[in-house]
Amino acid sequence: MGWQGYGAKMRTLDRPGLVMAAVGGLAIVLGGLVAAVTGPLALVKGSWLAAYLVLVVGVGQVALGAARMLGPRGTRHGWVLFALWLFGNVHVMVGTLRRESWMVDVGGVACLVALALALLHSRHLPNGLVVWAYRGLLLLMLVSVPVGLVLSHIRTAVA
Numbered sequence: 261m262g263w264q265g266y267g268a269k270m271r272t273l274d275r276p277g278l279v280m281a282a283v284g285g286l287a288i289v290l291g292g293l294v295a296a297v298t299g300p301l302a303l304v305k306g307s308w309l310a311a312y313l314v315l316v317v318g319v320g321q322v323a324l325g326a327a328r329m330l331g332p333r334g335t336r337h338g339w340v341l342f343a344l345w346l347f348g349n350v351h352v353m354v355g356t357l358r359r360e361s362w363m364v365d366v367g368g369v370a371c372l373v374a375l376a377l378a379l380l381h382s383r384h385l386p387n388g389l390v391v392w393a394y395r396g397l398l399l400l401m402l403v404s405v406p407v408g409l410v411l412s413h414i415r416t417a418v419a
Contacts, residue, residue: 276338277328
């Protein structure tokens with residue numbers, strides 16, 4: 261099924277999905293801006309922050325938002341997913357920059373719950389290559405969160 265098939269199956273716009281996609285796009289732009297000032301301002305964790313903003317917060321959230329618009333409307337769960345993802349990622353970024361492992365852990369758990377909700381929601385999406393790629397992205401992020409938490413603890417212990 262091509263992209264047209266997915267567009268034809270879209271319900272009325274899912275507001276949480278639209279907001280997620282917009283905030284994800286903003287995070288990608290913000291990540292680019294952080295990358296641009298990392299060198300001149302000698303930001304120690306600037307490259308990590310830029311990559312995290314673009315890849316995890318931005319691309320991840322755009323994918324979550326797009327998937328919400330493909331599936332059945334469930335506004336309450338959409339807002340819960342958005343809040344968990346935003347809360348979790350803000351805590352991961354701030355905790356990493358402040359070297360506060362507990363804050364990274366709290367954020368990581370919130371991200372895991374958000375990803376689990378998104379994976380459950382993906383059961384209601386139309387079958388196709390795009391949806392399977394989306395599920396693959398969710399699984400990749402689900403595996404990477406615990407790895408990131410372990411690395412955070414190792415960095416904090418070494419520093």
